[in-house]
Amino acid sequence: MLYMDMVMILKRFIHAERAGLWEEHLAEVEKMLPYLVVAGHYKYVSCLPHYLEAMRSLPTLAPNIHTEFKDGKFTVRQTEGRFNGVWTDKALEKTYNRNGKTKLFTGISQQPAAMEKYLRALPVLTAVSEQTKAMAHLDMDDTKHHEDSNS
Template sequence: MVDILCKYIRAERTGNWELHLQTVSEMLSYLAACGHNHYTKSAWIYLQRMSNLHNDHPDVYQHFREGLHVVRRSDRYWAGLSSDLIIEQVLMRSLKTSGGLTRGRGMTEQQRLTWLLSKPACADVNCAMQELTGVSYNTGEQNKDITKARQARDWKDTHKILKYLRDMNPFTSDTSLRSISTGVHAHSTVNVDKAKDVGNAILISMEGKTAAEYNFKKKDQVITLDTKNAVKVDGIAVQIDPQLLFQRLTIIAAKATENFEDVFRYELCSYPPALFDSSLLLREPQ
């Protein structure tokens, strides 16, 4: 999955159309297996339409082959940006900053159209002012990711990962599926490690059906370690609270020792309740 993500970023940054379609296709099985149903349907239809683009719209296909399916704000090789990212970085940013619609202009349809249609004229005025004053905006050839500050930060992050893996070593002789952060072993029915095969089975069942008539079933998706964190008591599913279980086990162990008071000198929790509402949810700052 990390390799797919790296290839997708490369396809977008370099404007590689074929690699873009390849990586989106490779993502499909994982999207389906994880329950991202809208993404699965949308990407499925998108790939079908784009695979026939050279016949339906050969001129658009040729432009995409030349790298124009992404937007570039500079001439550098590694500078391609997805269109939705450009909308956030340029259009939405200018809409919410000084001179934008949210600064007292209003958001009616007429005001939105006037503001949008004026942007090309504003760009021409900007270029004319740069020529008049002899001041221009240029970007260097150096990639920002190879600056000394960025290299130092990446090196620091790499050491953090290595230190974490030394403390939580996943490369052991234990072949069972478990969480390297908590040490919890997975239930025998957990199959998240086979996400690609599960996703491919879902994609096969989608063949020959329209997006409107196909319904995803939760039982066909992968079973994660979290979804199996429950047991049945008298036929009723009971969710296990890891913190409560940890506290009770600690108290039982403390009662079996003579130094019962020493145990309660420490906070009996698997995470600090002063900072967390649950093991994955931070409290709001005060």
């Protein structure tokens, strides 16, 4: 029964993320905590209680942000459509991976210090790139998701 409980928590969490359901998102994150402790995911265990406390205080501390989150704007939508929200860390990972696969090191210094400087600057460069795309209304991918395909 414990396994099925974990599976159901995960399914509800994914549903909340994709559908942009804020209260359900918070409820499922809280339900994950005991399993994360047992699994030894100490970084999550140390951060999630603070995250939950901060997010639950949004109605009084930042009502405008709370309203936006309740409207589903806490997930990243990389394409138009419904039920395609992606949690922010996954979207950031995709962006870092895409921008990290550039040919920037081709033709410039292969020295470790130069590469380290680039890698340290990558998050800032990525943020500027993404903000520029958003300002130009290019922030949505033209790629089709599985729900858009005819198969």
